[in-house]
Amino acid sequence: MTIGINEFIIVSSLLFLIGFLGVILRRNTIIIFMSIELMLNAVNLALVAFSRYNNTMDGSIFVFFIMTVAAAEVAVGLAIIVMIYRQRQTILVNELNQLKG
Amino acid sequence: MDILTNLLSLLFLPLGTSILIIALGKHRKKYAPIVAFMSAIGALSLSYILLKNLPESVHYSWEWLAFGDSKFYIGILLDNIGATMLAMVSIVALCIVTFSIGYMSDDAAKGRFFAGVAFFMFSMTGIILADNLIMIFLFWELVGFSSYLLIGHYFQKEEAKSASQKAFIVNRIGDFGFLIGIILTYWQFGTTNIELLSIQSGIDPSLMSTFIGFLLICGFIGKSAQFPLHVWLPDAMAGPTPVSALIHAATMVAAGIYLLIRIDFILTSQVLLFIAYSGTFVALFAGFCAFAQDDIKRILAYSTLSQLGYMAAIFGMGYSGIALFHLITHAFFKALLFLGAGAVIHACHHEQSIFKMGGLFKKMPITSITFIIGTLALCGVYGFSGFYSKDSILIAANDYNSTLFYFLVFGAFMTAGYMGRLIWIVFFGKANSEAASSAHEVSAVMTVPLILLSGFAIFVGLNAYWPFGLGASIVSDLDHLHHLSGYKEIHKWVLILGSAAWIVGLGVSLIFYGKGSSEDRLQLKFPKVFAFLKGRLWVDELYQYYVNHIQKPVAEFLSFVDEVILRGIIVRGGAGLVGVLGVGFRLLQVGKINNYVLWFFVGLLLFWLYGIDLF
Numbered sequence: 001m002t003i004g005i006n007e008f009i010i011v012s013s014l015l016f017l018i019g020f021l022g023v024i025l026r027r028n029t030i031i032i033f034m035s036i037e038l039m040l041n042a043v044n045l046a047l048v049a050f051s052r053y054n055n056t057m058d059g060s061i062f063v064f065f066i067m068t069v070a071a072a073e074v075a076v077g078l079a080i081i082v083m084i085y086r087q088r089q090t091i092l093v094n095e096l097n098q099l100k101g
Numbered sequence: 102m103d104i105l106t107n108l109l110s111l112l113f114l115p116l117g118t119s120i121l122i123i124a125l126g127k128h129r130k131k132y133a134p135i136v137a138f139m140s141a142i143g144a145l146s147l148s149y150i151l152l153k154n155l156p157e158s159v160h161y162s163w164e165w166l167a168f169g170d171s172k173f174y175i176g177i178l179l180d181n182i183g184a185t186m187l188a189m190v191s192i193v194a195l196c197i198v199t200f201s202i203g204y205m206s207d208d209a210a211k212g213r214f215f216a217g218v219a220f221f222m223f224s225m226t227g228i229i230l231a232d233n234l235i236m237i238f239l240f241w242e243l244v245g246f247s248s249y250l251l252i253g254h255y256f257q258k259e260e261a262k263s264a265s266q267k268a269f270i271v272n273r274i275g276d277f278g279f280l281i282g283i284i285l286t287y288w289q290f291g292t293t294n295i296e297l298l299s300i301q302s303g304i305d306p307s308l309m310s311t312f313i314g315f316l317l318i319c320g321f322i323g324k325s326a327q328f329p330l331h332v333w334l335p336d337a338m339a340g341p342t343p344v345s346a347l348i349h350a351a352t353m354v355a356a357g358i359y360l361l362i363r364i365d366f367i368l369t370s371q372v373l374l375f376i377a378y379s380g381t382f383v384a385l386f387a388g389f390c391a392f393a394q395d396d397i398k399r400i401l402a403y404s405t406l407s408q409l410g411y412m413a414a415i416f417g418m419g420y421s422g423i424a425l426f427h428l429i430t431h432a433f434f435k436a437l438l439f440l441g442a443g444a445v446i447h448a449c450h451h452e453q454s455i456f457k458m459g460g461l462f463k464k465m466p467i468t469s470i471t472f473i474i475g476t477l478a479l480c481g482v483y484g485f486s487g488f489y490s491k492d493s494i495l496i497a498a499n500d501y502n503s504t505l506f507y508f509l510v511f512g513a514f515m516t517a518g519y520m521g522r523l524i525w526i527v528f529f530g531k532a533n534s535e536a537a538s539s540a541h542e543v544s545a546v547m548t549v550p551l552i553l554l555s556g557f558a559i560f561v562g563l564n565a566y567w568p569f570g571l572g573a574s575i576v577s578d579l580d581h582l583h584h585l586s587g588y589k590e591i592h593k594w595v596l597i598l599g600s601a602a603w604i605v606g607l608g609v610s611l612i613f614y615g616k617g618s619s620e621d622r623l624q625l626k627f628p629k630v631f632a633f634l635k636g637r638l639w640v641d642e643l644y645q646y647y648v649n650h651i652q653k654p655v656a657e658f659l660s661f662v663d664e665v666i667l668r669g670i671i672v673r674g675g676a677g678l679v680g681v682l683g684v685g686f687r688l689l690q691v692g693k694i695n696n697y698v699l700w701f702f703v704g705l706l707l708f709w710l711y712g713i714d715l716f
């Protein structure tokens with residue numbers, strides 16, 4: 001059997017769903033952060049697949065940009081998590097509830 | 102001392118006095134009279150030096166405010182008219198402050214009284230010296246304020262309290278028109294400076310507007326208590342008598358006439374005509390009202406109204422110099438009359454009804470003689486100051502319009518009538534009450550000002566002998582009268598009629614009322630006439646009706662709109678709606694990042710659904 005566009009989209013959607021559920025269900029900030037990365041990469045996969053399917057390079061180039069931005073975002077995000085831990089001695093989101101109205 | 106320093110120290114000396122008296126604290130009671138007295142002497146000396154060194158006129162101006170291209174100035178303008186006023190105000194004020202030392206000796210709040218009088222002097226000097234209408238308006242309000250303060254001196258009495266409020270509110274109505282008039286003047290002429298206004302209206306008479314003129318004289322109608330805003334003046338007699346003499350007879354009410362004289366060149370002939378007729382009306386109307394009053398001060402208050410009517414009438418006829426002349430002579434003899442009444446009231450232990458006095462001539466000879474001198478001057482008896490001004494008023498009126506002339510002659514007869522009634526009842530016959538029979542002459546501190554003022558009441562009419570060339574406009578107006586065609590015959594005729602008026606007035610009142618009567622014979626014999634006069638054309642009742650039945654429902658309706666619709670529904674309702682929404686939205690803010698992410702995706706989903714035209 002050949003692996004067509006459908007399989008790529010299914011895998012990409014599954015990865016995105018796993019990431020999304022991770023974001024909304026988990027309490028540990030680092031896990032949430034990893035889930036966000038997972039969603040980003042699911043999108044990357046979809047972009048590469050469409051790029052190949054359409055025989056254009058647009059999607060592939062876009063992926064490079066996403067990876068660059070994601071790297072920067074990880075650096076900032078991890079720094080924020082470290083600072084939160086220093087301030088509050090916790091990184092569990094259910095304890096970081098000062099936004100409660 | 103150069104003239105500017107002199108002017109400024111003259112203006113600010115009374116203000117400084119007022120502040121000093123307040124700053125004296127608990128020593129106020131002891132030192133306030135002497136401080137006020139020294140200040141009045143200082144002011145008189147400063148005016149003397151000033152008038153001695155004064156060239157024709159001085160004008161200083163400083164920029165005050167600038168809004169873009171519109172600039173507002175403050176400045177001092179002292180010309181011959183202002184100098185004449187200044188001399189009168191300084192002399193009268195000194196006499197009245199001296200009198201007050203005696204009159205107010207038992208008063209518990211001397212500090213407040215003298216500080217108020219000094220503050221009034223500051224404001225009055227400001228009106229005299231102001232060089233533009235805006236500045237006049239500022240000091241205009243300040244005299245109104247000090248008048249309010251001093252009328253309400255005995256604020257424990259309900260009468261004084263409401264009288265002070267009445268004076269303030271009624272003046273406010275006039276001043277509102279005045280303020281709009283000033284703004285329109287600025288709009289029309291581009292300036293409110295009196296000298297510039299005079300030049301501009303001279304160059305281009307088409308700039309003058311009857312409408313603006315009527316608005317400007319609203320200020321005069323309020324301050325000089327002309328019909329229909331005259332209602333505050335009789336009630337203002339609730340204040341201490343020296344205040345009535347200073348503010349409500351000699352100076353502040355005359356400031357309205359002074360304003361007219363200052364701005365006469367921008368008043369059109371229609372405005373002047375109105376002033377002439379309304380002045381004549383007030384002169385007669387107030388004379389009638391005076392017959393139904395039994396309070397000695399109220400009689401004098403109506404007499405003041407009537408004399409202000411004369412000044413307004415002659416001003417309206419185009420003789421502003423003679424209006425100034427009558428203003429000056431009236432200031433002296435009316436201040437004298439009020440102070441005399443104050444002495445009588447003081448001697449009779451604050452009894453003010455003339456029917457409870459009687460026979461005071463023997464007990465208080467100095468007061469009585471000076472009071473009678475004042476009365477004769479008021480009635481225009483030949484040789485007294487009032488004669489000269491009233492005589493020239495009547496001559497001018499005869500030339501202007503014979504109807505007004507006969508009305509004014511009749512007004513002179515009324516003046517003699519009600520003053521005769523007062524004199525015969527208060528000073529002659531027998532005492533009609535305990536207080537009057539135990540009365541005795543007041544102390545020297547009160548009689549000396551009376552004697553001084555009676556000297557002025559006799560001689561101030563000889564305006565040819567005024568020092569420093571004061572009253573130049575009076576001289577020119579009198580000259581104009583003297584060169585009227587047939588002046589000699591008119592003068593003779595006026596002299597006969599004027600003398601007949603006071604002789605008949607005094608005589609009839611003697612015959613009708615009798616010496617020292619204890620009850621009002623007019624009331625006994627002609628109760629209907631008396632009731633009509635007592636009603637004073639029911640102007641007060643009309644205002645009362647207006648306030649209660651027209652203004653009050655409107656105010657209540659507006660209050661309803663404010664309380665219920667604006668504040669209740671719009672403001673509270675709006676706040677309430679937002680509050681309820683806030684409570685609802687707060688439920689969404691659970692404080693968990695996971696939830697926010699979920700909502701974020703829900704939002705995205707909605708956008709997507711919208712994007713694919715699902716709704």
